Amino acid sequence: MKWAVLAAAVAAFLGLSAGDALAGRDLDQIRQRGVLRCGVQAPSNPGFGFPDAQGRWQGFNVEICRAIAITILGDPNRVEFIPVTTQSRFPALASGEVDILSNNSTWTLTRDSNVNRFNFPAIVFYDGQAMMVPRRLNVTSARQLNGATVCVQPGTTTELNLADYFRQHNMRFTPVVVADLDELRRAYDSGRCDVFTNDFAALAAQRTLLSRPQDHIILPERLSKEPLSPVIRQGDEELTNIVAWTVFALIDAEEMGITQANVDQIAATSTDPRVRRLLGVEGNMGESLGAARPDYARQIIRTFGNYGEIYDRWLGPNTPLNLERGMNRTWLQGGLLYAPPAR
Amino acid sequence: MAAAPALPGLAARLRAFVAACFAGPVNTLITLGCLGLLALFLPPFVNWALIEATWSGTAATCRAGNGACWAFVREKFWFSIFGLYPFEERWRPATMLVILVAMVVASTIRRFWNRWLLLAWAVAAPAMWILMQGGLFGLPYVQTRLWGGLAITGIIAVFGLALGYPLSILLALGRRSSLPLLRWFCTALIECIRGVPLISLLFMAAIMVPLFLPQGVTVDRLIRVLFAYTLFTAAYMAEVVRGGLQAIPRGQYEAADSLGLTYWQKMRLIILPQALTITIPAQVNTFIGLFKDTTLVVVIGVFDFFTTLRAALGDPNWLGFPTEAYVYAATVYFVLCFAMSRYSLALERRFRAGQR
Numbered sequence: 001m002k003w004a005v006l007a008a009a010v011a012a013f014l015g016l017s018a019g020d021a022l023a024g025r026d027l028d029q030i031r032q033r034g035v036l037r038c039g040v041q042a043p044s045n046p047g048f049g050f051p052d053a054q055g056r057w058q059g060f061n062v063e064i065c066r067a068i069a070i071t072i073l074g075d076p077n078r079v080e081f082i083p084v085t086t087q088s089r090f091p092a093l094a095s096g097e098v099d100i101l102s103n104n105s106t107w108t109l110t111r112d113s114n115v116n117r118f119n120f121p122a123i124v125f126y127d128g129q130a131m132m133v134p135r136r137l138n139v140t141s142a143r144q145l146n147g148a149t150v151c152v153q154p155g156t157t158t159e160l161n162l163a164d165y166f167r168q169h170n171m172r173f174t175p176v177v178v179a180d181l182d183e184l185r186r187a188y189d190s191g192r193c194d195v196f197t198n199d200f201a202a203l204a205a206q207r208t209l210l211s212r213p214q215d216h217i218i219l220p221e222r223l224s225k226e227p228l229s230p231v232i233r234q235g236d237e238e239l240t241n242i243v244a245w246t247v248f249a250l251i252d253a254e255e256m257g258i259t260q261a262n263v264d265q266i267a268a269t270s271t272d273p274r275v276r277r278l279l280g281v282e283g284n285m286g287e288s289l290g291a292a293r294p295d296y297a298r299q300i301i302r303t304f305g306n307y308g309e310i311y312d313r314w315l316g317p318n319t320p321l322n323l324e325r326g327m328n329r330t331w332l333q334g335g336l337l338y339a340p341p342a343r
Numbered sequence: 344m345a346a347a348p349a350l351p352g353l354a355a356r357l358r359a360f361v362a363a364c365f366a367g368p369v370n371t372l373i374t375l376g377c378l379g380l381l382a383l384f385l386p387p388f389v390n391w392a393l394i395e396a397t398w399s400g401t402a403a404t405c406r407a408g409n410g411a412c413w414a415f416v417r418e419k420f421w422f423s424i425f426g427l428y429p430f431e432e433r434w435r436p437a438t439m440l441v442i443l444v445a446m447v448v449a450s451t452i453r454r455f456w457n458r459w460l461l462l463a464w465a466v467a468a469p470a471m472w473i474l475m476q477g478g479l480f481g482l483p484y485v486q487t488r489l490w491g492g493l494a495i496t497g498i499i500a501v502f503g504l505a506l507g508y509p510l511s512i513l514l515a516l517g518r519r520s521s522l523p524l525l526r527w528f529c530t531a532l533i534e535c536i537r538g539v540p541l542i543s544l545l546f547m548a549a550i551m552v553p554l555f556l557p558q559g560v561t562v563d564r565l566i567r568v569l570f571a572y573t574l575f576t577a578a579y580m581a582e583v584v585r586g587g588l589q590a591i592p593r594g595q596y597e598a599a600d601s602l603g604l605t606y607w608q609k610m611r612l613i614i615l616p617q618a619l620t621i622t623i624p625a626q627v628n629t630f631i632g633l634f635k636d637t638t639l640v641v642v643i644g645v646f647d648f649f650t651t652l653r654a655a656l657g658d659p660n661w662l663g664f665p666t667e668a669y670v671y672a673a674t675v676y677f678v679l680c681f682a683m684s685r686y687s688l689a690l691e692r693r694f695r696a697g698q699r
Contacts, residue, residue: 042641043650044657051646051654053422054430055491082488083427083644091550092644182665209663320402320659 026236027072027290030099035078038065039098042083046205047314047321048104057081060314061102064124064230064247067300068100071246074292076303093118093231100243101231104201111231120229121240122247126327126336128222129161130200132207135215137194142221146171151184151193153177161223162197185209199226201315204323238290245289248339249297252278253306255330255339260305267298278342285342297342307337392670402661415664416671419655423671426491426646432483436494439471443497451686453693468502487565491646493675499637499647502569504630507576512619514581516610519588529581536578541639544571549643568640576633583625587618620694627687631680648675 030036040057044050049059066076084092084103090111092098104127105111107120131150133139142165152159154177166173176193178184185206188196198206200218207213230243253259256275258266267279277283280295287294304310307330315323329335364374395410398417405412416423425436446467449455475494478484490498517529536544548571549564556562591614599609619626641650652668655661 042644042646043654046657046659046662050657050659051422051427051651052658053418053655055422055425055427056430057427080486080488083646085642085644088546088550088642088644091546095550095554097550097553182663205659205662314659320662 025238026099026233027239027242030072030239034073035080036065036069036072037080037082037097037099038062038068039084039089039092039101039103040065040081041089041103042085045104047319047323048201049102058314060125060310061104063304063310063314065100065102067250067304068230068243068246070300070303071242071289071291071296074296074299090116090118093233096233099232099239104228105231107227107229114234117234119232119234119240120227121232121243123227123229123336124247125201125228127199127201127226127228128327129158129197129224129226130203130222131219132188132196132203132216133194133219135217139219142219142223143169143171145173145195147173148195149174149176149193150195150197151176151178151188152197153181153184154179157224158198165221165223181206197223199224200326201321201323205321208320208322241289242291245342246296246300247307248342249278249300250304250307250310251330251337251339252342253297253301254308254337255332258301258306260301260303260309263298263301267295274341274343283343402664405664411670412664412667415655415661415667418661419652419658419668422492422655423648423651424493426495426651427489428491428494429483429485429489432477432485435474435477435482435485436490436492439474440494440497442467442471442474443501447501464505471498487563488644490565492651493648495640495645496637496648499569499572499640500634503572503576503637504633506569507573507633508580510573510577511580512584512615514577515584515588518581518585532574533578533581536574537582541572541575541636542642544575545640545643547571564643565645568643568645572637572640575636579629579633580626583622583629584618586625587622588614590621591617620691623687623691623694627683631683634680634683635676648672 040049040061045059045061047059049057049061052058062081065079065081069079070076082092082098084098084101089101089103089105093101094117104125105120106127107123110116111118112120131142131145133145139145145166150162150173152162152175159175159177162173162175173195176187178187181198181202185196187193189210196203196206200222203218207216207218210216230247232239232243253263256272256278258275258279263279266275267281270276270279270281273282275281277285279298279301280286280293284294286296289296293299305313308325311323311325311328312318315321316325325333325335327336329337331338363370365371391410393410395408396413397405397408397410398413400414402412402415405414421433424440425433428436446464449463450460473479474482475490475498476485476487514529514533517525518533520526520529545568548567552567553561595613595617596609599613604612637647638649640647641653646654649672652672656665656668
């Protein structure tokens with residue numbers, strides 16, 4: 001067993017193939033320990049996970065982990081946040097140092113495959129590479145950018161995606177490459193390039209730092225797909241279910257209009273069987289899932305609100321990041337968030 | 344020893360300095376060039392850092408101004424000192440830092456160099472650990488992974504260097520030993536550790552080592568990291584010390600032997616005092632380099648001083664003040680490294696006094 005874990009760690013580190021990995025009961029371990037070990041991005045990720053001035057972790061990904069802790073252990077505070085870097089995140093997960101990663105990891109085939117043996121239970125944020133342009137250019141689509149100069153970080157998939165996109169549409173561009181994101185932003189801000197490209201969430205964060213943020217728009221096209229999901233080790237179906245249905249509960253709640261403010265009132269008065277099942281008023285959804293308490297979803301919503309409320313608290317228009325919901329709206333509003341029925 | 348000539352007064356030294364700056368056309372040109380550069384860069388910097396700087400308020404206040412945003416550093420100051428350590432318990436790392444600084448300062452004073460100092464360290468080190476970790480005397484338990492900021496930078500640097508230094512002397516002696524097995528072992532250890540980057544050693548210590556330990560045996564992650572850092576320090580310092588050992592003339596070794604001194608007496612009384620003295624500049628050079636290497640512990644998720652500032656840059660309410668954070672970090676590292684450098688100069692002067 002030990003060797004299998006080691007192999008998985010080495011494999012994750014080197015990106016090589018490993019034999020059988022841990023097929024254990026991660027969930028039992030978490031229950032026994034009484035604490036969920038959640039890997040968050042080090043040093044920090046604006047809005048998604050960052051330590052505040054007193055060293056407490058805050059943000060979108062942090063609340064996702066706390067919500068999962070409610071489902072498993074019945075208490076949002078029974079989480080240990082363990083900072084992991086981009087290099088150490090997968091070895092840390094494979095070696096069992098953390099139970100779950102909640103750090104904006106993109107779901108890809110290689111990571112999900114039998115090579116690396118990770119699981120991505122449910123997408124919590126749809127990101128993708130986007131392009132920002134000054135409003136004065138009167139550009140509304142990326143297809144109008146033929147001949148543009150583009151500010152891009154060198155040696156990243158961002159740069160490759162950019163080249164692919166322009167080639168695919170028979171357009172030409174002149175790259176302006178700067179490795180440091182802050183320097184790159186200054187280059188764009190001073191007009192050295194017409195376009196600034198990065199993943200949407202990061203780009204929106206950079207926009208707030210421009211001298212006149214309102215003078216810039218992010219074009220609707222996405223040059224890549226970056227579905228971000230919590231990550232766990234492959235091999236524990238129960239834990240996979242719990243993570244997935246915790247996220248689904250948040251999405252379902254938004255769809256049904258259940259919020260932090262009205263959850264108790266709705267639980268007491270609603271006659272809608274879907275709502276009653278979700279909130280644990282009737283049926284035994286919590287028990288089937290293996291949650292700590294039958295009304296786990298109600299507890300989560302009472303503590304953090306639904307998906308939209310968590311989004312608005314850390315990423316939405318009232319935050320400095322001011323991320324538009326875009327793809328991350330529920331399917332009823334034209335977005336991609338769609339939870340299977342809780343029944 | 345002849346009486347040293349009286350030092351010239353400050354005014355005289357200043358006059359001599361100015362005269363030297365303008366002695367000859369080349370010197371004059373260089374001086375004017377330097378003054379020109381200063382005139383170009385200093386006023387804008389002073390203007391940014393002091394005159395137009397914002398000292399308190401929020402990010403909005405800062406963005407309204409033109410100068411540096413020291414309010415940001417002020418907001419994140421305690422975070423940079425304590426990192427992720429539970430905020431309510433912050434008096435503990437604060438006390439620990441005070442003890443650590445007091446012990447380090449005491450250790451630099453030659454009058455205290457005796458057995459009592461070692462004894463004081465033997466008491467202070469576990470006391471600091473217990474204070475930080477708790478679980479005893481009614482102090483709440485705090486995992487080592489939550490230790491952070493300047494406190495953890497201080498712990499790793501001081502203990503890594505303090506433990507690595509004696510080890511490096513043993514390794515250097517071992518590498519020059521006449522016992523083949525010992526020599527090979529020390530050489531192999533030094534070369535293996537020097538041959539890999541510190542990052543991979545830390546990675547091994549943090550993630551791989553637990554997999555090799557027998558079931559049920561766990562060694563705290565910080566201890567493992569300290570162990571890796573200490574070994575790394577020892578391997579690098581050992582080569583500096585070996586340089587010193589080789590620079591001592593053969594006659595010194597032979598003279599010691601002819602006095603009938605044992606190996607350890609010879610080393611302790613004759614060779615090492617000379618070897619360590621002549622390598623002080625190289626030692627401090629290595630020390631300073633290793634001190635700055637402590638920032639690499641971030642790869643295994645330890646929030647050292649520098650990492651706390653990078654984490655602070657990700658606070659959405661304070662986006663966009665990297666310059667201020669880096670200027671603050673640079674200042675702190677500069678002060679600490681410069682102090683080491685000045686101390687080494689003072690030591691050199693003291694030990695060389697008899698040779699002039």
